Every structure is written in structure tokens, then in C-alpha cells.
Amino acid sequence: MKKFKVGIQLYGVRDAMAADFEGTLKKLSEMGYEYVEFAGYYGKSSKEIKDCLDKYNLKCVSVHQSIDFYDENPLDKIEYLKGFGVKYSVIPWYEKSLLSDKETLADTLEKFNKIGKLLSQNGMKLGYHNHDFEFDKIDGKYIHDYIFDGVKEEYIEPELDTCWVRYAGIMPQDKIGEFSGRVTLLHLKDFVCDNMSGGPVYDLIDSTGKGLGAKGSGNAFEFRPLGKGVQDFAAILDAAERAGTEIVIVEQDKTSLGLTELEAAKVSRDYLRDTFGI
Numbered sequence: 001m002k003k004f005k006v007g008i009q010l011y012g013v014r015d016a017m018a019a020d021f022e023g024t025l026k027k028l029s030e031m032g033y034e035y036v037e038f039a040g041y042y043g044k045s046s047k048e049i050k051d052c053l054d055k056y057n058l059k060c061v062s063v064h065q066s067i068d069f070y071d072e073n074p075l076d077k078i079e080y081l082k083g084f085g086v087k088y089s090v091i092p093w094y095e096k097s098l099l100s101d102k103e104t105l106a107d108t109l110e111k112f113n114k115i116g117k118l119l120s121q122n123g124m125k126l127g128y129h130n131h132d133f134e135f136d137k138i139d140g141k142y143i144h145d146y147i148f149d150g151v152k153e154e155y156i157e158p159e160l161d162t163c164w165v166r167y168a169g170i171m172p173q174d175k176i177g178e179f180s181g182r183v184t185l186l187h188l189k190d191f192v193c194d195n196m197s198g199g200p201v202y203d204l205i206d207s208t209g210k211g212l213g214a215k216g217s218g219n220a221f222e223f224r225p226l227g228k229g230v231q232d233f234a235a236i237l238d239a240a241e242r243a244g245t246e247i248v249i250v251e252q253d254k255t256s257l258g259l260t261e262l263e264a265a266k267v268s269r270d271y272l273r274d275t276f277g278i
Contacts (some may be wrong), residue, residue: 001231001237001238001241001276001277001278002240002241002260002278003033003277004237004240004241004246004247004248004278005033005035005246005248006032006035006060006246006247006249006250006266006269006272006278007035007036007037007061007247007248007249007250008033008035008037008249008251008252008268008269009033009037009039009064009187009249009251010035010037010038010039010040011039011064011251011253012035012250012251012252012264012265012275013028013041013261013262013265014040014261014262015261016040016260016261016262018042019219021042021044022052022055024055024153024262026055026263027054027187027262028056028058028067028265029057031266031267031269031270032264032269032273033058033250033265033269034057034058034059035058035059035060035061035062035247035249036053036058036059036060036226037061037062037063037065037090037185037241037249038060038064039063039064039092040164046079046080046081046083046084047084049083049084050085051087052082054083059085060084060085060086061085061087061088061185062086062087062088062089062090062127062159062247062249063081063086063088063089063102063114064090064091064092064100064129064187065081065090065091065092066091066092067091067094067111067112067115067126067130068119068167068221069089070115070118071101071244072222074115074118074190074261075122078085078087078118078119078122078124081124082122082123082124083092084244085122087123087124087125087128088123088124088125088126088150088151088157088159088184088185089119089124089126089127090126090127090128090129090185091112091127091128092128093130093131094128094156094271095106098133099134099143099147100138101138102138102139102146105138105143105146105150106150107242109146109147109150109151111150111152112126112147112151112155113151114143114153115153116152116155116156117152117155117228119124119155120154120155124268125155125156125157126151126155126156126157127156127158127159127185128147128148128156128158129155129159129161129187130144130158130159130160130161130164130165131161131164131200132145132146132167132168132197132200133168133200134168134240135165135168135169135170136248138154138176144158147207148179153182155171157182157183157184157188158179158182158183159185159187159249160175160176160179160183160186160187160188160230161187161189162173162174162186162188162189163187163223163251164189164192165197165278166191166196166230166231166247167191167197167198167201167216167221168197169191169196169197170234170253171191172231172235172236172239173206173232173238174239175237175270176239176240176243176245177239177242177243178211179227179243180242180243180244181243181244182243183240183243183244183245184244184245184246185245185246185247185249186240186245186247186248187235187248187249187251188231188250188251188268188272189223189226189231189246189250189251190223190224190225190226190227190228190229190231190233190234190252190268191221191222191224191229191230191231192220192221192222192224192229192230193219193220193221193222193230194219194220194221194250195219198219199219201219201221206216218234219261222256223250223252223254223255223256223263224244224256224257224267225252225256225257225267225268225271226250226267226268226271226272227267227268227271228257228267232277233276234276237276237278242260243254248272250265250268250269250272250278252265253265272277
């Protein structure tokens with residue numbers, strides 16, 4: 001199997017990061033993570049982040065960042081991110097009401113194209129991280145397809161979240177194959193539930209990385225460390241290898257099984273190493 005580079009979405013260790021920014025990055029590096037993906041910057045300057053990443057031999061190629069971040073002083077924001085290596089600014093979540101019909105979609109996609117072009121002109125690229133609702137349909141077509149048909153390919157890449165793809169009732173390996181050559185970054189996330197497509201069960205975050213609370217509940221949904229849930233990661237990673245994926249990113253939105261954030265992060269990292277040699 002390809003030797004993927006392995007990263008972690010820092011939202012999954014947000015409490016640890018808030019309590020000990022440098023110490024948490026050090027521990028993640030010691031676990032074997034090579035990349036981190038920020039969701040909020042903990043009040044740090046671009047240089048402070050870069051210096052800390054360099055100290056522990058970590059890289060940050062991507063961040064989860066609301067697109068509204070670029071509404072004011074966008075070039076300053078871009079330089080801030082580029083200062084610690086960011087190449088992909090990934091929309092982590094977008095209000096469903098702004099994706100709910102063709103008229104609102106048209107306005108949304110106009111904004112995506114505008115920011116995607118701006119990022120492209122400055123050596124970066126827009127990304128889009130899905131939840132399950134992007135696989136609802138409007139006139140027989142997935143919202144997700146409207147997004148990727150409506151934004152120029154050179155401006156945007158999918159950061160497919162394998163949990164939400166599966167929860168929406170689609171096998172992640174199939175969706176990865178559809179975007180072959182465009183899945184540079186891939187989110188690996190495991191879970192259990194009683195019923196797929198059982199409604200929203202996820203946390204939302206604001207542009208600073210602050211949690212806004214769970215939206216929806218029920219159907220025994222629970223996030224799990226990799227290898228502890230329903231996902232077929234052998235099939236997912238095989239598809240990712242064929243699609244040209246470079247970096248797989250571990251994400252666990254909430255802890256479970258009595259584990260702390262960092263303990264769960266280690267279980268996932270050890271699983272990838274012990275099971276797949278990556």
C-alpha cells in the first residue's frame with residue numbers, strides 16, 4: 001500500500017490544544033502524525049504557529065476555514081495562512097439553507113468561484129469538506145454535484161469526509177473514485193450508528209473553531225477512533241491510492257469509549273500504522 005502522509009484535524013483535540021498548544025503538537029508528533037489541519041488558531045500569530053510546527057517536525061498544508069473569513073482584508077488573511085504553509089483553505093461546513101434550491105445555490109457558487117479565484121491567484125486552493133446533507137437532492141441531483149459542477153475545477157477540490165459520505169448512504173470508496181485525481185486530502189473518520197441517513201448528528205463550529213453544539217441527536221450515532229466502527233478502511237485506502245490521494249487526515253469530532261482526545265488520536269494513529277503500515 002502507498003505510504004500516505006498522515007495528518008490530524010485539530011478540532012478533534014481542541015480541548016487539549018486550548019490547554020497546551022505546544023505540548024499537544026509535541027505529543028501528536030510523537031504519535032507519528034506528520035501533518036496537522038487547524039480549525040481555529042488559538043490566538044497565535046502566523047510565525048508562532050510556523051515556529052512550533054517546525055520545532056516538532058510537523059506541517060500544515062490545510063485549514064478548516066469559513067469562507068466569510070475572506071470578506072475583509074482577504075490578502076492579509078491569505079498571507080497569514082501562507083506563513084505557516086497552508087495551500088488548501090477548506091470550507092468545513094456551509095449553511096444548508098444557502099444550498100437548498102437552485103437560486104440560493106447560484107449565489108453561493110458565485111461566492112465560491114470568487115474566493116476560489118482569489119486563492120488560486122495567490123498560490124492556494126479552496127477546498128470543500130462535506131457533511132451528509134450535501135447528498136440530499138435537488139431535482140434529482142446531489143447538492144454536492146451542484147457545488148463541484150458549479151465551481152471551476154482549478155479553483156476547488158473536495159476534502160471528502162468518509163464518515164459523512166457513508167452516513168449519507170454512499171460507499172466512500174465509490175465517491176473517492178468519482179473524484180480521482182482531485183482528492184489530495186481525505187478525511188478518515190469512523191463511527192457507529194443504528195441507522196444510516198438518520199438525520200444530522202454532528203457538531204458545528206464557527207470561524208474561530210469554537211463549538212456551537214450538536215445539531216440533532218439519536219439513532220445511537222457515536223464517533224469512534226479508526227478501526228473501532230463500521231468503516232472499511234482497506235477499501236477506502238485502496239480507492240485513495242488509485243485516486244492519487246497524498247494526505248489522509250484523521251478526524252474524530254467527539255471522544256468515546258472512555259478515551260481522552262489524545263488517547264483517541266493515538267488509537268487511530270496506531271491503527272493506521274499497525275494495520276496498513278502507514
